[in-house]
């Protein structure tokens with residue numbers, strides 16, 4: 001059943017995942033728990049590009065895997081397409097690029113793609129056309145007859161992307177889609193995401209590369225140490241915070257200084273300066289920096 005644009009397609013309520021120590025180091029007994037994610041809630045609307053950003057270990061993959069039903073939460077609930085338990089027919093409406101993918105190296109690219117098409121019950125002719133379309137878009141159609149053993153890391157990442165979009169999903173989940181890609185290929189993924197969004201696909205992707213989400217993310221959830229810090233709407237951010245003003249003023253005693261003022265505080269600042277009799281020498285606009293905002297938001301340093 002098609003859902004209307006703007007309706008909620010993913011709902012996450014008070015999600016908590018705790019990993020046992022022994023999950024990491026098998027053999028260590030005992031009930032010591034390590035936090036994965038804690039009390040995370042958000043909604044994703046149909047047709048939006050929603051991104052989770054966070055440092056390594058913040059909890060991005062755990063959140064995505066819970067949504068997909070690949071791990072069970074310790075607390076909280078998740079629904080996709082309004083359902084808490086997804087059936088196999090629901091998975092036909094979903095595409096997923098895992099953080100790490102494994103493919104049989106001796107397989108040829110075309111056979112791998114045919115295998116995925118068969119999983120989605122795609123008729124052979126349609127499968128061929130769709131495979132050509134997707135591989136061409138990703139720039140690897142020329143390798144269709146090659147075995148995967150000769151593929152570089154970045155090319156295997158593109159294969160992962162190809163299988164994720166082959167069924168033209170309604171929701172596309174991408175876990176670190178830019179991982180291992182050169183700048184040109186990254187741009188290719190950005191274009192792919194934009195193209196999917198233009199066709200009405202909901203895109204949910206995890207990343208720690210802020211530059212990649214700044215352009216394409218409609219809403220961005222910042223998570224840090226397992227907790228949701230905030231969900232920011234990029235359009236609001238650009239409108240409210242896009243411009244910082246560099247103001248050089250000459251004070252009464254002739255000294256100069258530079259001040260940085262957010263757009264929303266600019267008028268008050270100008271009024272204050274004029275009242276004081278300061279002279280404004282220079283006003284400069286500065287782009288909103290997601291990176292700066294992110295660092296401020298998690299209250300620390302970023303290690304991108």
Ligand SMILES: Nc1ncnc2c1ncn2[C@@H]1O[C@H](COP(=O)(O)OP(=O)(O)OP(=O)(O)O)[C@@H](O)[C@H]1O
Pocket residue numbers: 019020023024034035036037054055056057058059060061062063099208
């Ligand atoms: N199977 C596991 N067993 C124990 N701890 C785990 C397991 N998987 C994840 N964790 C821990 O849960 C926390 C969140 O991990 P998660 O993989 O969700 O983070 P992430 O944001 O996706 O990280 P990255 O960017 O490095 O992929 C980390 O502290 C991690 O060590």
